Amino acid sequence: MRTLHLRRAARTSALSSAALLAALALTACQGGGQTAADASTSASTAPSAQPAADAEAPAEQDAQASGSDATADSVSSSGGDSGSAAGKSRPGATEVQPAAREKNESDSGPVTLACDGGNTEVTFRTVTRPVNHGLLTVTNTGSKACNAYGYPAVRFGEAQSVPPVYEESKPQAVVTLAPGESAYAGVTTSAADGSGTGGYSTKSLSVYFQGRDLSGSTGPEARVPLATKVYVDSKLTVTYWQSDLDNALMY
Known part of the structure; x- marks a missing residue:
C-alpha cells in the first residue's frame, strides 16, 4: 500500500510539473505574441512616419532652394549694381581726364x-x-x-x-x-x-x-x-x- 501511495504521489508531482511547464510555455507564447504585436504595430506605423519625414524633407529642401535662389538673386542684383557702378565710373573718369587736359591746354596756351x-x-x-x-x-x-x-x-x-x-x-x-x-x-x-x-x-x-x-x-x-x-x-x-x-x- 505504501508503495502504491508513493507511486501516486510521484505521478501527481509529475503532473504538477507538466502543468507548470505548460503554464510557463503559454505565458511565454503570450509574451512573444505581445512582442510580435508590438513589432507589428511599430512596423505598421513606421511607413506612415517615414512618408511624413519625407514630406517634410522636400519642404525643407524647397525652402532651402528658395532661400538659395533668393540669396543668389540678391547677390546677382548686388553684383549687377556694383558692376554697373564700376562700368559707369571708368568711362566717366576717362571722359573727364581728356576734358581737363583740353581745358588746361586751351587756357594756358603754348608754354614759353x-x-x-x-x-x-x-x-x-x-x-x-x-x-x-x-x-x-x-x-x-x-x-x-x-x-x-x-x-x-x-x-x-x-x-x-x-x-x-x-x-x-x-x-x-x-x-x-x-x-x-x-x-x-x-x-x-x-x-x-x-x-x-x-x-x-x-x-x-x-x-x-x-x-x-x-x-x-x-x-x-x-x-x-x-x-x-x-x-x-x-x-x-x-x-x-x-x-x-x-x-x-x-x-
Whole structure:
C-alpha cells in the first residue's frame, strides 16, 4: 500500500510539473505574441512616419532652394549694381581726364620759357644821354622763344640788395623774344646831382631774371663783363624790360 501511495504521489508531482511547464510555455507564447504585436504595430506605423519625414524633407529642401535662389538673386542684383557702378565710373573718369587736359591746354596756351642766363646773352654799356645811365641788352641765344618777365635784378660788385624799379616803365605786355631777338632795360647808376650815398666803383655785374609769377629769380644768373669800372650809389634804379631801346632810356 505504501508503495502504491508513493507511486501516486510521484505521478501527481509529475503532473504538477507538466502543468507548470505548460503554464510557463503559454505565458511565454503570450509574451512573444505581445512582442510580435508590438513589432507589428511599430512596423505598421513606421511607413506612415517615414512618408511624413519625407514630406517634410522636400519642404525643407524647397525652402532651402528658395532661400538659395533668393540669396543668389540678391547677390546677382548686388553684383549687377556694383558692376554697373564700376562700368559707369571708368568711362566717366576717362571722359573727364581728356576734358581737363583740353581745358588746361586751351587756357594756358603754348608754354614759353622764361629768359634766364642759360638761354640768353646779356651786355651792359654806359650811355652819354641821359647822364649817369647805362643800358642792359638781353638777346635770346636759344632755339625757342623766351619771355623777359618783369625787370632785371642787377648786382654790381658785392651789393646786398636789389635796386628798385621805375614802376611807370612797366610795359603793357610781357616782352617775348624769338631766337635772336633782344630786349632792353635802362639803368640809372648814380644821382646826377651827387645826392646819392654809399657810392663805389666796380667791374663786376650779375643779372638775375624773374619768373612768370615775379616772386623771385629763375634759372641761372648772367655774368656780365664790364669794359671799365662803373660807379654806383644809393640812387641805382632800373626799368622793366622793354622791346624798344628808346623806351628803356626814357627814365
